[in-house]
Amino acid sequence: MHRPVDPILTVAQMRAAEQTLIDSGETVWTLMQRAGHGAADIIWRICAGRSVTVLTGPGNNGGDGYVIAESLRRRGAPVKVIAAFDPKTEAAQQARAEYQGEFAEGAEGEVFVDSLFGSGLTRGLGTELADRVRHLAARHRLCVAIDLPSGVESDHAAPLDPDLPHYDCTISLGAWKCAHWMMPAMEMMGRRELVPIGIGETEHVARLFPKPELTVPSRNAHKYSRGLLALVGGEMPGAGVLAAQAAMRSGAGYVKLFSDTPPSSLPAELVIDRSDLDEALDDHRLSALAIGPGLGRSGRSRNRLAATLGRDVPTLCDADALVLLRPAMLEGRKSPVIFTPHAGELDRLFTSFDTPEGGRLERLLSLARASGAVIVAKGPDTIVAAPDGRVAISPPAPSWLSVAGTGDVLAGIIASRLATGCSAMDAACQGVWLHGEAACQAGAVFTAGELVSAIRSAYAACL
Ligand SMILES: NC(=O)C1=CN([C@@H]2O[C@H](COP(=O)(O)OP(=O)(O)OC[C@H]3O[C@@H](n4cnc5c(N)ncnc54)[C@H](O)[C@@H]3O)[C@@H](O)[C@H]2O)[C@@H](O)CC1
Ligand SMILES: Nc1ncnc2c1ncn2[C@@H]1O[C@H](COP(=O)(O)OP(=O)(O)O)[C@@H](O)[C@H]1O
Known part of the structure; x- marks a missing residue:
């Protein structure tokens, strides 16, 4: 009866799933577009015309941030990007080049979008970056994390820095990761949304289990036949x-x-x-x-x-x-x-x-x-x-x-x-x-x- 759905992937499994898509003809850029636009659709509904600040990092998570910022800007949302790093990956550099909006150093606004690090986080943020994230989260009414809140190591669901902010919404890209559903990181996520990017049945570490489908006892059921x-x-x-x-x-x-x-x-x-x-x-x-x-x-x-x-x-x-x-x-x-x-x-x-x-x-x-x-x-x-x-x-x-x-x-x-x-x-x-x-x-x-x-x-x- 149990109908398994929604795979949960480790970071390595996520990379492998992404590679499978790339091997089948996608590019990191097309995946980033799909992920960024899907996330922007959700943020657009959340921000409802309010000002958005996007914090971007050096990797593809930062690249997603630029795609989100540009997508929201084109729809008319007031958007600013705070670039904590220059983009290092080709796709993130392209995303930055396509972003036509404003940059800021320290912004106050209504909605904070954390696109600093996602599943590529390899170590804690350290005092300066963690302070920056905390500061921005405290100065915005709503906080949204892209893929994962920055500072979270996904496979062990471990926040690597103290007192990281809690988010109102976390938008997972492509598939769920362990940190979305396991303590202690799970507590930071707020509402969880998933943006599909075309990943099919793939190797996974766990599944999120769904509502069971139970049945009415059969017409000729009796107490022993029911167990x-x-x-x-x-x-x-x-x-x-x-x-x-x-x-x-x-x-x-x-x-x-x-x-x-x-x-x-x-x-x-x-x-x-x-x-x-x-x-x-x-x-x-x-x-x-x-x-x-x-x-x-x-x-x-x-x-x-x-x-x-x-x-x-x-x-x-x-x-x-x-x-x-x-x-x-x-x-x-x-x-x-x-x-x-x-x-x-x-x-x-x-x-x-x-x-x-x-x-x-x-x-x-x-x-x-x-x-x-x-x-x-x-x-x-x-x-x-x-x-x-x-x-x-x-x-x-x-x-x-x-x-x-x-x-x-x-x-x-x-x-x-x-x-x-x-x-x-x-x-x-x-x-x-x-x-x-x-x-x-x-x-x-x-x-x-x-x-x-x-x-x-x-x-x-x-x-
Ligand atoms: N996997 C997929 O299918 C897709 C992934 N995308 C995005 O790509 C992200 C993964 O991208 P990346 O692998 O580039 O990873 P990230 O963008 O999360 O970060 C990687 C970069 O940050 C550096 N870094 C890691 N921890 C750091 C720290 N504590 N302080 C300073 N620098 C640090 C790394 O050396 C690397 O340069 C996902 O979270 C998601 O947002 C999407 O763009 C599209 C689809
Ligand atoms: N903070 C929590 N959030 C959600 N479920 C919880 C929480 N704390 C306990 N539970 C659930 O409540 C149940 C408690 O079980 P257990 O510790 O064996 O209690 P007892 O022995 O008193 O019956 C478990 O199903 C556990 O998953």
């Missing part, structure tokens, strides 16, 4: 109940809680199985298992985890399960596993699976390969990595999710999608999307319980 999910509870059954409530609203036909110490107040629809765990796990109708929320970290909890992972049923591990997990527990498994760690749990997994140091995406992929699990690395920029090398990045979800219990809700949603028969990767991506959409629908200051209530409308939006 039986069991949440294996532990010492603090409340978290398991929260996950179960989320799971009941996320597609599975039947949700059970395996717990010998269930809380006193329970939703009537939730079936509790108090029997011995091994016995409960013998049910051949189980289509997925989830363990972790409220599991606890005792020896008994560890035994429950080992027993659960010992059954070859698609399984989601969250929270305490990720802390207790040891690689040996996964030996011999054929069914998919999903891990849903937050940053702290992820660090423990890196240690447990002896994952080599490296860039964030690279390290997540190493963990996925070493464990055989789909990793859902939660946070403001949730990233999903699969053992087969696929990586998907979630569009940003509301920061109101930063409240206790929302991780249990996510675990329930993803496990429910897994129970419906989705692949682990699809279950993870659909679940993260539903969770983020439920948070949008829930509005401000919600509790985890209120987030659960919003899942229904998020689900309905995907039908």
Whole structure:
């Protein structure tokens, strides 16, 4: 069901994609024209007749700036260019030669267009240039970054100078890059726009995942055919109940809680199985298992985890399960596993699976390969990595999710999608999307319980 779209490229992949276009008969100049005019269309709508200051650098990003400035000037916008460097590339020199408008040293105006550096940034801006960018951003009402905000190293989404400005809009050229969707740089971008320049299907490091396309149950569906999910509870059954409530609203036909110490107040629809765990796990109708929320970290909890992972049923591990997990527990498994760690749990997994140091995406992929699990690395920029090398990045979800219990809700949603028969990767991506959409629908200051209530409308939006 998951329909992958929107590739995200490293800087090297972007260069290669550009080279492929050039090899097929384009020139850097025609690409710059396409990128610059596309960006100018967006800025024209933003500036709505207000004055524009374009800061240009030495490379092709600076060249884009001249194309943008000339395009806006011809439409009648008051434009000034501040050239921080002379253009060094042939295409940028041509763009400067074609610019017929004014130059300025230090300008005040309404809209600041940062075309100093894009993906060619190789080091920090340094004090003088960074001051210049900060100063210009502070003296304009609106700030727009071309391709990337200057000072951002894209592949690691790293701002290389302190206190760089935040932009109202970032216009990505040709394809998305890592920094557009990964923290911490992602925070600087404001609204993100993409100007296509003709790049087709190309090698990419990740994809931005889209709205899932869910379906109404088939005419002859019954509760088992829609999937039986069991949440294996532990010492603090409340978290398991929260996950179960989320799971009941996320597609599975039947949700059970395996717990010998269930809380006193329970939703009537939730079936509790108090029997011995091994016995409960013998049910051949189980289509997925989830363990972790409220599991606890005792020896008994560890035994429950080992027993659960010992059954070859698609399984989601969250929270305490990720802390207790040891690689040996996964030996011999054929069914998919999903891990849903937050940053702290992820660090423990890196240690447990002896994952080599490296860039964030690279390290997540190493963990996925070493464990055989789909990793859902939660946070403001949730990233999903699969053992087969696929990586998907979630569009940003509301920061109101930063409240206790929302991780249990996510675990329930993803496990429910897994129970419906989705692949682990699809279950993870659909679940993260539903969770983020439920948070949008829930509005401000919600509790985890209120987030659960919003899942229904998020689900309905995907039908
Ligand atoms: N890739 C594509 O398909 C397209 C790319 N275009 C533009 O080209 C840009 C990439 O162009 P370039 O590779 O020329 O890179 P940039 O224009 O980002 O900058 C490269 C230049 O800046 C210098 N430099 C890097 N960091 C510096 C620092 N901290 N201080 C001083 N100098 C520094 C480099 O030595 C080089 O001379 C993209 O971001 C985009 O804006 C568009 O023109 C057209 C299409
Ligand atoms: N600032 C944020 N912006 C967007 N989503 C966030 C933010 N902080 C947390 N989240 C999301 O909220 C959930 C929190 O999960 P977790 O830390 O496991 O919480 P808990 O253990 O309390 O349930 C995750 O899905 C995470 O991606």
